[in-house]
Amino acid sequence: MDKLDIKVLIKQVPNTSEVKIDPHTGTLMREGMESIINPDDLHAIEAALQLRDTHGGKVTAISMGPPQAKDVLREALGMGVDECILLTDRAFAGADTLATSYTLGKCVLRLGRFDLVIAGHQAIDGDTAQIGPQVAEFLGIPQVIRAIRLEIRGDGLLAERTAEEGTEIVKSTLPALVTVTKEANDPRYLFVPLLMAAFEEDAPIRVWGGNDIGADEAGTGLKGSPTRVRRTFTPSHNKKIERLNGMPADMARTLVERLRERKVI
Numbered sequence: 001m002d003k004l005d006i007k008v009l010i011k012q013v014p015n016t017s018e019v020k021i022d023p024h025t026g027t028l029m030r031e032g033m034e035s036i037i038n039p040d041d042l043h044a045i046e047a048a049l050q051l052r053d054t055h056g057g058k059v060t061a062i063s064m065g066p067p068q069a070k071d072v073l074r075e076a077l078g079m080g081v082d083e084c085i086l087l088t089d090r091a092f093a094g095a096d097t098l099a100t101s102y103t104l105g106k107c108v109l110r111l112g113r114f115d116l117v118i119a120g121h122q123a124i125d126g127d128t129a130q131i132g133p134q135v136a137e138f139l140g141i142p143q144v145i146r147a148i149r150l151e152i153r154g155d156g157l158l159a160e161r162t163a164e165e166g167t168e169i170v171k172s173t174l175p176a177l178v179t180v181t182k183e184a185n186d187p188r189y190l191f192v193p194l195l196m197a198a199f200e201e202d203a204p205i206r207v208w209g210g211n212d213i214g215a216d217e218a219g220t221g222l223k224g225s226p227t228r229v230r231r232t233f234t235p236s237h238n239k240k241i242e243r244l245n246g247m248p249a250d251m252a253r254t255l256v257e258r259l260r261e262r263k264v265i
């Protein structure tokens with residue numbers, strides 16, 4: 001197998017798994033929230049770097065987001081990624097998973113030959129786990145999801161993936177798309193000289209918009225998003241608590257009565 005060309009998809013997310021939704025606009029409330037690389041994506045980067053270090057080649061990180069998403073690309077460079085693409089354009093705003101996958105897929109195609117696309121399994125904010133499979137569909141290549149081990153064997157890929165009961169070993173031709181979970185590896189620490197270089201003017205981060213990837217505007221952003229969020233809400237918890245006091249036997253009797261009243265027993 002020649003040197004590997006690997007694309008890694010990374011997403012900037014708010015540093016919390018308890019995303020707050022604005023009840024009026026139905027959008028995420030991001031104000032004052034620190035942003036980080038989506039945790040699964042650190043494992044995607046590590047998996048890509050390990051394969052590159054073994055077989056030679058190049059790792060390109062791609063992120064679609066606002067201009068601030070450059071920060072996560074700098075972090076990827078600090079881990080050892082070779083080059084990055086930031087996909088940012090007003091036309092991308094309001095993208096659902098279909099439009100996001102279309103945009104990321106167009107970027108992969110624009111970059112030319114590739115062997116592997118590696119994504120995280122799931123983002124901690126959107127949480128759909130749809131992007132990896134949708135990008136694979138768009139590119140028309142095989143996909144292995146929830147991988148925990150990757151190996152290049154001959155001209156193909158050998159992967160171990162988690163299934164409902166235990167794990168499966170699967171073989172795939174290349175090019176392929178893989179999503180990885182946290183069990184895949186331990187992401188390496190940032191290498192300070194690389195991180196410092198990532199802040200230089202000549203850092204290998206290209207900033208592309210829709211025209212650069214040949215995207216049809218009808219397929220990106222809100223225009224390309226068939227999903228409409230009609231209503232979002234945080235479930236309210238109206239639990240009533242009754243505390244029982246007294247002698248254990250009396251409390252047990254009352255408890256049984258309460259459970260009967262509620263038809264639990």
Ligand SMILES: Cc1cc2nc3c(=O)[nH]c(=O)nc-3n(C[C@H](O)[C@H](O)[C@H](O)COP(=O)(O)OP(=O)(O)OC[C@H]3O[C@@H](n4cnc5c(N)ncnc54)[C@H](O)[C@@H]3O)c2cc1C
Pocket residue numbers: 009010011012038040041044062063064065093094095096097098100101104118119120121122123124125126127128129130131132225227228229
């Ligand atoms: C109608 C609608 C409008 C929306 N508008 C906006 C909006 O204006 N702004 C906004 O930020 N979100 C918006 N979203 C949310 C957005 O669609 C999702 O966050 C996005 O499609 C990714 O889905 P996910 O977070 O579930 O990712 P998952 O499918 O859970 O992510 C899996 C993996 O895919 C990769 N990945 C996911 N997203 C990206 C990305 N952007 N760049 C690179 N790799 C990625 C990562 O490797 C990640 O680990 C909107 C959603 C809907 C339904």
